[in-house]
Amino acid sequence: MNDFPWLSLIILLPLVGGLVTALLPATGSALPKQVALGTATLTFVLSLVVACSYEPGDGFQFVELHDWIPAFGTHYAVAVDGIGLTLVLLTTLLVPVVVLASWNDADVAGGTSRAPGFFGWMLALEGLALVVFMAQDVFLFYVAFEATLIPAYFLVGHYGHVDKAVRAKAAVKFLLYMLAGGLIMLASVVGLYAVSAQAGHPTYLIGELAALDLDKETGRWLFLGFFIAFAIKAPLFPVHTWLPDTTAAATPGTSVLLICVLDKIGTYGMLRFCLGLFPEASKWATPVVVVLALISIIYGALIAIGQDDMLRLIGLTSLSHFGFIVLGVFVMNSQGMTGATFYMFNHGLATAVLFLVAGYLIRRRGSTLISDHGGVEKVAPVLAGLFLVGGLGTLGLPGLSPFVSEFLVLVGGFAHHWVTGAFAVTGIVLAAIYVLWMYQKLMTGPTVPGVVGMKDVNAREIGAVAPLVVAMLIFGFYPKPMLDIINPAVEGTMSVVGVSDDDPVVTPVDAESSQEGQQ
Template identity: 60%
Template sequence: MNDFPWLTTLVVLPLLGAVAVMALPRTKGERAATQSDLPQQVALGVSLLTFGVAVVTAFQFDTDASGFQLEETHNWIEAFGAHYALGVDGLGLVLVLLTVILTPVVILASWRDGDRGRWSVNSFFAWMLALEGLAIGTFAATDVFLFYVLFEATLIPIYFLIGGFGGARRSYAAIKFLIFSLLGGLVMLASVVGLYAESAGSDGGPTYLLEELAPIMAAADTDVARWLFVGFFIAFAMKAPMFPVHTWLPDAADEATPGTSVLLVSVLDKIGTFGMIRFCLGLFPEASEWATPVVLVLAVISILYGGLVAIGQRSIPRLIAYTSVSHFGFIVLGIFVMNSQGHVGATLYMFNHGLSTGVLFLVTGFLIARRGSRMIPDFGGVQTVAPVLAGIFLVGGLSSLSLPGLSPFVSEFLVMTGAFVHNWWYAVFAVFGIVLAALYILLMYQRTMTGPVRPGVEGVRDLGVREVAAMAPLLVLIIGLGFFPKPLLDVIEPSVETTLTTVGAEDPAPDVTEADVHAGGSDEEAHAE
């Protein structure tokens, strides 16, 4: 079974599904509501099939082993030393699973969102499937050149999803997103070329395979490695996004359809934090240590800035977007504190943030479609007329603020623990981000869901069967992983150990000596007497 190309299958299935959806009879515009739902049905079927294959793939993964598993390596461009190489460790597997979980949820929740686009309904769902396949490939790539190609290719589906099916300012939002992403990609391309130059001078010739590049970069000139690190980090910071290169996200989230926002923030943006671990720390350990103080300051600024700005937002999607800037600050903080608690928490945070943000964006989309407005002042008393919608929105909000008993709490607790172990000052400032989260979530819920029913809200109907069915898997995971996160932690921990070994970081030993232990025992005995 392990000889079967599981990862290639996961990449190819959605891409073939996208082609199949585009080949179906076209449905477009207002007529789509009266036409066949075949494009949606085929897209949902392909995404569920991909999910099933991913589950089977996950059972092939050995949680007791470290390093990449389910590897596939084939020569691609020999002159560059580029390979078609795929493999997953715990980090990659967790993000692949997040992708295959969210895609069918988004398709089911977005059943009618393609009707009002400038292009056919077929293209709306085909681009979603294409994004799924490309994202899986990006998380599984173990060749830097292949990763770069897929990294750039993911821009194409999301650009057309925003520009073709978004709101009134969709063209502006799509172009702004593309400019920021392409700029980051160009900076990273310079570092990719630099890796080729470094590896070309080695005994084995040019290569982009991670396992071959790591020892080459370990022996590289310090200044060269640091410049290459900077190129990768800037690209990943833009993708994540982090302060101050985050400004494209609120516009994109405000104009995109809710499903597109979920795929953008919960899946695509995770490539940024994934890349920081896989490439910044994996290839440039010394440079990562060198840059840590600056990165941690930027992470804390992102946490506080995102939270503060979110409080003042009038548009619900923009508010959720700024909360994600704050959440990504927590993830980056966990990555660069360079200890096991922080790293495990950051990786788990990526998965849990995808679930909670997915719930918030999708329920917000249901709400906007019913009310015809995304502005907070236009709401009030929704829980009176649509209690199920309000209840799910509350669970998503409480999950976003990391309420104990819900899955994000575990990851945020681990990140904060790691921050205290590294330097308590960073943790102290990050704590204010937790306070801000309670403010922006609870204030948003109070202003939109509670109080008297405002004019225009009376006609808001509650969620239907399809919409509840779309939300159910996310709610089950949020609650289930809140009480029992062990399955994901077992997958994540070996990859974290490997990364920290590469960086040369070790968890500090407990500040307790053997004499302290004996002294404690003597005190207890004396007290007992």
């Protein structure tokens, strides 16, 4: 099973499918959409085949290693462990969902359909993101990391907000932030290669770079190059300001791919590269990173409260949730790291439901402003119900999968220090405020004139988000299959970093005092 190049097939399928989709004639037919949906669905099925064949606890599997540019010492090296596989499954699940939910987003009334380019870029983004989550060569990772910006830029800048200037400005701002982070990381990528060359074996392979004996100063400088790029990508306070502008300007489906897939590269990179390649520097930076994560949790939630643009509000909630993920990574214990990895998956499910159902509502009402809505649940109860499920997942309601990951991160936070856990808990309270406030303003109260006569969601729209709702329910009550995949990979990361969970402290009680206590 492992001898077949499954990972290369999973990567190539959306890339080739995206090219084919983009080249199809824009005649207004549904063919580009059908090709995109079929390609994305087949990619998801192949990822399930890999997941079912994966052996938890056996480290990296489905390894493919080939020389790429021998003069540079680079390789085409891909493989997955539990952490990477979790994000591969999330990516391949979300893309067909987004394609189906965004079925009519690129249609132009009375004009040529823009569907070929729109869905072609989506598939290209999927393929490049999969390379990132599978790459075992730092240079390959960097190339894919930067290449994801191309489809993301066009998805934001060419589709979405009706005002061309608004979406163009958001796309440029997004691109400048990402390029700045990428250039900083490039310095560290080159630095790693130089250090490996000095050690006598120039390489970009992650496994060989992890074995290098870096001095403290070098390791910390190289760590900063990677961390800054990942903090921008995630995003983490204070380099987050591109986030609300981008989500407000993009289509809801594009926002799902950016926030639920592309931004996970940042937190995945922290776990895979910062901790895996620079364990000493990661422990050195932990106090500052934990503080930044706590600020992100609280600040993101506070500024989300009261936002009138629902897409901007949902985007800002992700700043708070990415704070939880970063916190889980850097508290340096198994509960936190497991929770952070599972949080990446669950955040993608819940936030995708919110964005997509918000998109359904916006297309019907013609406005992104919360103040233009009201009483939706009276005329579109199924739409309101789906939105509520996504909101309850976002605030971590027990019984939905985000609760499991959020709880694990909080346990890890308290294990790190009770003050860390106490500040993190406030994010849950604030999440309840902004989610319930948004639901109340949108869905309850008197039905405003613009909402009267609004149609409820149709079968296609329900079918698009149903898999995400089902996944939240299944993993909310039975998270064991995902945790069984994640836990061994987290243990491997902890062993590389050189940290372990603190043993519980039990105070011995002598027999005499025990008998007195019973009396």
